[in-house]
Each structure stands twice: as structure tokens, then as C-alpha cells.
Amino acid sequence: MNDLRMMPRLITPVVVWLITTSLLVAAPSLDSVDPSVAGSPALGSGGWWVALVVLTAQAVVLLERGSRPLPVLLVVAAAPVVVALSGAGDATSLSSAAVLVAVWSAVTSTPLPDRVRALAGALAGAGLLVAVGTSLSQTSIGLPAGTAILAGLVQGAGVIVLPALLAATVRARRDAQAARTDLALAVEREQSAQIAAAIAEERTAMARELHDIAAHHLTGIAVMTGAVERQIDTDPAGAKESVRHVRTQSTAMLRELRGLVTLLRSPGQAEDAGGQERLSQLASLVEEARRAGLEVELSTLGTGAAIESVGPLAQLSAYRTVQECLANAARHAPGAGCVVVLDTQDPAEVVVTVRNGPPATPVPSGGRPARRGLGLVGMQERADLTDSILEAGPTAEGGWQTRLRITA
Template sequence: MNDETTRMLPRLIPPVVVWLVTTALLVVAPSLDSADASIAGPALGSGGWWVALLVLTAQAATLLERRSRPLAVLLAVASASVLLALGGAGDSTSLAAAAVLVAVWSAVSSVELPRQARALAAALAGAGLLVAVGTGLSQTSIDLPLSTAVLGGLVQGAGVIVLPALLAATVRARRDAREARTDLALAVDREQSAQIAAAIAEERTAMARELHDIAAHHLTGIAVMTGAVERQIDTDPAGAKESVRQVRTQSTAMLRELRGLVTLLRSPGQAEDASGQERLSQLASLVEEARRAGLEVELSTPGTGAAVESVGPLAQLSAYRTVQECLANAARHAPGARCVVVLDTQDPAEVVVTVRNGPSATPVPSGGRSARRGLGLVGMQERADLTDSILEAGPTAEGGWQTRLRITA
């Protein structure tokens, strides 16, 4: 059985079943007429019987289009009641109700709501009226009183239309609710996927920023010291040995910080844990390392330092990295310039960290200043935003560069 046949089966089964049932009842009806005088219908093989068979067959065939044109099909199959009554089908007119039930179910289940709600209501009312008229005509044709025929027609029309319509509406409402829950679950899954993707992207950005800060600081120092070793190795062996020791110190420090970064990334939720992480109290060690690497730098700490203790560990790490990046930039873009690091804690509500360097003592390549606006400055701004700090960076009047970070204590 191919796919096309599989798709056709649900469409064919209801019309075929309706035709088989109504035809079988039409064949059996004459024998019931002879057994019960109250039942009146066309004799088997009579003209009225063949008209009834033709109308019921056409009615079942019309049901094949119930999915593509449900409202038109509903009115068409309902009109079969009138045709059967006019053709002399008598009580066999009620056989048209089987196809009407299928058409009502299809119409209520498949029309677009609420856009076609009025059209559906009109079609249901029209179909009910047609069934009522057909039933009333069939009953008057067998000499029933007019009032009885009208009442019977209204009852038949309401029963054939209202009850299946309510049942189909209930089933459709449950189906729509189930689809809505499925769509909601899919939307939640998509939202969660988007949040996970955003978190991954943010984590990658944080990792890149950390790696840049660590590598830029230590590798800049290593580059400066290896350059000194090259010049000292023949003229000042002792100084060369000291430079080599500093290279080893810087390399060890970089490995230690990289290991700490990897540990932090492997342990979500530990960003606030300050154990093993750099703090503002370690700026003196950072400045000393930069001084041993050949940078002319000094540290000034006006204030008592009490405000530092009220600064969170994440903000302290951000400030430490900012100073580290500034010193690396000074060594790279302003070689030989004098640097000053100021940790101002005079205001108990604010800690201000300032790094200022003078102009370069040697000519700087034309691309050097544009590099200042690369990843380093972007990373510092992101860190400041993360900790609700204020970052100010720009050239000084003397031709140097100043970076100031204001942290709320």
C-alpha cells in the first residue's frame, strides 16, 4: 500500500460506510413496510425507490469533498432530505440523516474559527431547516396532520444538527487545547535553548576576556624581559640571569591564573567565591611585578583602605584585571613611559582606581594607538558594567593615557 492510498483511506471510509448503511436500510425498508403498516416507504424497485437510491448515492459521493468545502457539502447533503421527500421516499427520507451527521461533524471540526464562525452558524441553521422541511414534507405525504409534521420536522432537524455539532465542538476544543499546550511546550523549549545559547556565548566572551587580560599582561612582561636578555647576555650575564628568572616567574604566574580560570569555568556559581582570586589588596604585588618587568611604575594609596573591605569579590577582581590590563597596555603602547597607579579610598562610599601613564619615551608605530581601542578596552568596559562600576578612559593633555574606575563601596 503506497502513501497516496494511505492518505485516501480516511477520506473514503465515512462516505463508503454511509452509502452502505443507507443502501442496506433502503433495501430492507420495503419488507418493514409490509410488516408494520405505520411505516410508509417506496416499494423495492419502484420509481420512488430508484430515486431514493440515486439521491443517497449522490449524497455519499458529495461527502468526499467535506474537507475542502465543508460548509457547501453540509448544505448539499442536507438538501437531500427535501429531494427524497419530493421523490416520494416517505419515511425513508430519514435515511439522509446519516450523511448529514458526517457533514456536520466535518464542518464544525475543520472550519477556521473565529473567521468563519458566522458562516458556520448560517450553514448549520440552513442545514437544520432543510432537514426539517424534508422531514415535514415526507410526513405530510403520508397524511399526517400538519402540526405533527412540522413538529416532527423541527425535532428531526434539531437532533441531526445540534447534538453532533455540540459533540464535534467539544472534541475540537479539547484538540485545540492539546495543540496549544504542545505549542507552549515547544515555545518554552525554544526559549530555554535560546537562553542556553546566550549563556554559552556570554561564557565564551568572559573566557576570551580573561584569557586576553592574563595573556596580555604576562606575555607583554615576558616579551620585554626576553628583549633585555638578548641585550644583556654578553654584556651583563648577571642581569641576564635575573631577567630569565623574571621570565620564569611571569610564566608560572600566567599558568597559575590560567588554571584558576579553567577551574572557575568548570564550577558554575563560584564567581562570587573570592578564594584564590585577585583582590585590590594585591595591587602592590602586581605593581612590583610590572616594575621588575622593566616598567617605571609606582603605587599610591590615599585613604585608610577601609572602603576596600566593603567592595565585593567580583568587583575587586574586575578592578585588579583593569589595572593589570592598563599596565600591559602601557608597556606595549608607551614603552619607557612613567606610570602611576592610585588606589583612592578617601571616600567611604566609593573606591577609585586610577592608572595613568605618560607619553612614550620612544616612537610608537602608527597602529599602536588604534590598538588601544581593541579587545582590552572593551573587556574593561564589560567588567565595569557587570559590577555597576563607572569606567573613564582617554588620553591626557600630556599625550599619555588615563583609565579611571569608580566602584561603589
């Protein structure tokens, strides 16, 4: 495993060493073709061996460019001076290949902005070393001092400035991509926290409501049924009155349980808990959405009598689900057609399907990452409460479909 991790570190130094040493070996032969431009050391001479050792040392030092990029840059940039002082002549330029790699690593891996001054200093120092080494090598092969210095400055700028600018551009693009990724992750974590908080709040409210119902109504019912048991033989009139009280308490409890279901809807929807919405009222809901501008149609398959086999809580859950789907279609797919299908053909279940097409015009995002709402979470909570099955997801045409299966 360690060997596999070292492979990327080894590849670049090995490639640089192979290229530069191959050119060092081939340079004397190339110079012999045109003696007027000969400036490389003879094969096997002292300068040639010094150049070979320095090029090898550069490749070894480059292995540490990831952990210590700035020291590596300065050490590698000192190589042209050493090669030039050894009398290697034009072979000095071969050491610039390793400097290019070191500059790239220094710019792309140095922590910023806390070490920007150190990076600037290392680049300036490396450029000066390359310029000095090139000037010395050009002087040694007979160029005038002014020309040699100019050549050194050009070589230093070409080896340091241009690669640094390119590496800075690549780093800026990489940092921007990383920032966008971090922003998306932060938004995702925020959404998860909001969903968890909403669910916890709803569960707390449900527990509080259930406690109140149990403490008030069920306790009263238990007391009154105990009285009925004692009165049924001795005081029939009193027993009938107690039964009427039991009926009153039971009706009130059912009404409050119906209100408890509304706690499962998405935050921000202020709906009256006292109203009992049913599947038979879907036509009114669709008509209301149509008046609001949504292109929606209602299709009923089967007989309406089968709806009565569905309990009131399940009917309220289905009604709220359709209501949420129509609101989502109007919000996220403006101008798209929408179809609500109430299928009661199977006597064992009632299936409610809401399907809308893709938006007629793109919905502006405002330049911020898309946020998932909490509506789907509320729908799933309602379905779980009534032992129903919720299926929701995009369609092949680019729209959205939500299907709720209710056991009859």
C-alpha cells in the same frame, strides 16, 4: 502514495452509503410485515430510485468535506428535501446519516474564530433543510401538519444540534492539547536559545580574557627571555633579575588562567576567581552543605596522595562540579540523601561521583512546564576544557547521579 492518503477520506462515505442503501433495500420488506406503519417507497418505484440516487450523491459529496466543509454541509442537508418531494416517505430519514457526518466535519475542521458566523449560519441552514424535508415526508404519509412540523423540528435538532455540541467538545479538547504542545515547544525553543546565548557569552568572555593574557603577560615574557639570552654572559645579575620578572609574569598569568575557568560556571553564581579550590577541600564543601541542611556524606576511596597528580585546572573543575551537584540536589530533591565519592584507587584517573535519592516530598512546579537549568551545560563545558569525561543522568531509584572522570 496518493491512494493511501485517500483511504481515510473514502472510508466514512463508503460506510455511510453501504448502511443507508442497505436500509433502503430492506425497508419495503420490513414495511410488509406491519402495513400499519408502512411509509417507505416500494422497491424499484420512482421514489425508491430517487432516494438511491440522492444517497449515492451524498456519499460522493462527502469526499470534499475536508476541503469545503460548510458547502458540503448545506448540499448534503438539502438531500432530505429532494427525497421528500419525490414521495419517498420515511426513506427521507436515511439521508440524515450523511448530514451527521457533514456536521461533524464542519465543526471540527472549520477555522475559528474568524469563520464562527459562517459556521453558525451553515448549521442553522442545514437544520432548517432537515426539518423541512422531514416535515414534507411525514405529511406525505398522512400525518397532520402540526405533528409533521414538530417531527421535523425534533429531527433537525437531533441531526444538527447534538452532533455539533459533541464535535465542539472534541474540538475544544483537541485545541487545548495542541496549545499545550505548542507551549512546550515554545519553552523548549526558549531554553535552547538561553543555552546558546549563555555558551556564546562565555566563549566571548573567554576569548577576551585569552587575548588580554596573550597581549600582556606572554609578550612581556617573550621580551624578558630575550633579554636574559643577551645578559646571561655579560650581566649575570641583570639576567637573574629578568628571570625573577619572568617568574612574576608567569605566576600572574597562571592566576588569570585560573580565573578564566570560572567563566564556565552557570550564570548567577558570583564566585571569587582568585580562590584556588581543590579536591582536597571537598570535605569543607560537604560540611558547608551539611550546615545548610543537606543530608550529604563524603566517602574517599584510595589515598589522598593520588589527587596531587591532577592539575589545578582539573581540580577546580571537579570542585565546581561537586558544588553544582550539591546545589541541584538541595533545589530539586529536598530531603533526599546525597553521597559524594572521591575514588583515587586507579592511578590512571580520579573519579568524582555525586549521587542523590528522589525528593522526600514532591517539588511544586507552579503550574508551569518544567524548565531545564543551565548547570549541566556548565559542567560539560568545564569537563571539555580539562579533557575530562562527564556522565550524568537519573538513577533507577528516581534520583540523580553525576560522575566526572579526570585523567591523572
